[in-house]
């Protein structure tokens with residue numbers, strides 16, 4: 001194994017973004033291989049604002065595979081971790097680590113344990129899907145460590161899929177399709193990039209994080225129940241989604257915001273309708289979610305064409321797409337008008353992420369919120385309640401790039417000598 005004894009530790013660090021589906025995945029045809037009943041399309045979120053960072057180390061001195069999530073050690077006994085690790089180990093190649101000069105041969109990897117530490121750059125309590133970024137990052141970073149080369153395009157996405165279905169889409173940037181595939185072994189159930197994030201760089205994404213998180217049914221359990229009991233879900237998968245996938249691919253290709261917005265809202269609403277059609281029914285949206293839908297729908301109707309699209313995953317937080325920066329400013333104003341922060345909260349900690357939208361809106365402090373004009377579509381209408389503190393906070397972001405390697409020395413989460421968390 002090159003260097004003598006058990007002295008060496010090799011380490012790699014990577015980052016992978018979250019993604020938000022605009023044509024939703026909901027329902028599996030194979031639970032073990034995580035094969036979906038329909039294809040889906042997502043937008044990758046800028047990793048600067050929503051991503052997982054993962055460090056993986058390997059050493060003959062490690063006694064077992066170990067995992068730390070956001071600083072806390074958790075069990076690696078889960079079948080999803082085991083499946084990802086097994087598939088990655090099986091693809092390991094001869095590797096020379098430049099930093100340490102260690103050579104590890106293909107056959108040696110089977111006997112070397114790994115330590116894994118992963119962190120999200122957004123609060124996990126926010127209820128924003130973190131498993132997609134986490135599993136994509138795990139597989140991507142293990143590929144760096146083990147020197148795995150894809151033998152077919154999308155092979156790594158098929159392994160990330162074994163961790164969490166939506167994770168397969170987080171390896172790529174921009175606009176991504178997860179092909180449901182047909183093979184029984186899942187080989188063709190892979191993600192492919194439809195377009196880079198730079199292809200449609202007008203889009204701005206604003207996420208309204210709803211403060212009081214209701215207790216959720218996990219996606220995994222929820223979709224099992226829906227597959228078992230919802231006739232609407234099967235109609236959706238067979239009759240609705242195939243057509244929508246084609247239409248969404250075209251909307252992305254031509255940067256057609258009107259079509260993109262119509263499809264995105266309709267698909268989110270249909271997904272939540274299938275949840276309601278499940279027995280017992282699943283409620284992911286709450287009153288705040290519905291008030292956010294109302295805000296967007298009222299404005300879009302008043303404007304005569306869609307300005308903003310909304311979508312909700314398995315939780316109450318709204319992910320909204322503004323057609324450009326100008327509309328994003330108007331959206332942020334509307335959100336702050338209807339959902340201001342509590343009086344003691346700094347505006348800069350209430351609106352986080354890409355600060356350029358807040359700057360363009362010329363909003364520096366809570367006092368400036370008084371200057372926001374009554375939105376045109378509300379003038380003369382029944383004014384919706386203004387409810388300080390109803391939202392936890394707001395994240396401004398954009399479509400972003402896919403997974404990447406972090407090379408700098410000071411970014412790792414594990415000590416390069418001991419392989420333990422820093």
Ligand code: DP6
Nearest residue numbers: 021024025164165166219220313314
């Ligand atoms: C509503 O990928 O979290 O976010 O495959 O069981 O891990 P598992 O489920 P998961 O489900 C995501 C569901 C969704 C829609 C989507 O991302 O497409």
